[in-house]
Amino acid sequence: MTRDEDCIFCKIVAGDAPASLVCEEEHTLAFADRYPASPGHILVIPKEHYRDIHTLPAELAGEVMQTTSRVARAVNEALEPKGINLVQSNGVAARQSVMHFHMHIIPRYHHWKEDDDISILWRALEVQRTELDEWVTRVIRHVR
Ligand SMILES: [Zn+2]
Structure with missing residues (x-):
């Protein structure tokens, strides 16, 4: 099993951190x-x-998503939030803090117009359809 000695999540998996x-x-x-x-x-x-x-690996990503699905359902039933965000960050630019893949399940308890100090927002770019098509054309070549 792949493990990083300095990784807090690996320590949790190993039972070496609470x-x-x-x-x-x-x-x-x-x-x-x-x-x-x-x-x-x-x-x-x-x-x-x-x-x-x-x-x-994509297969393992699928297993993470299955567990996420089950736990999100449990959180929803147990805590009855008004909504749930799934957040997953890759790289420092995306604000990844622990460098061990992780999916966040974040319950939201306020209506969307009320402030809860959780920010997962962006301002949409104004683009033409041709720009969308250009990005997609570049990505499609790499989907496998
Ligand atoms: Zn780790």
């Missing part, structure tokens, strides 16, 4: 974020150390 576990499956682990954005903020990780979406 965590509030939600569930453990064959290849994934879900536990409470130590620095939650809201009550019930859960992280889902692959047990093996993969840095980001670029290195995580």
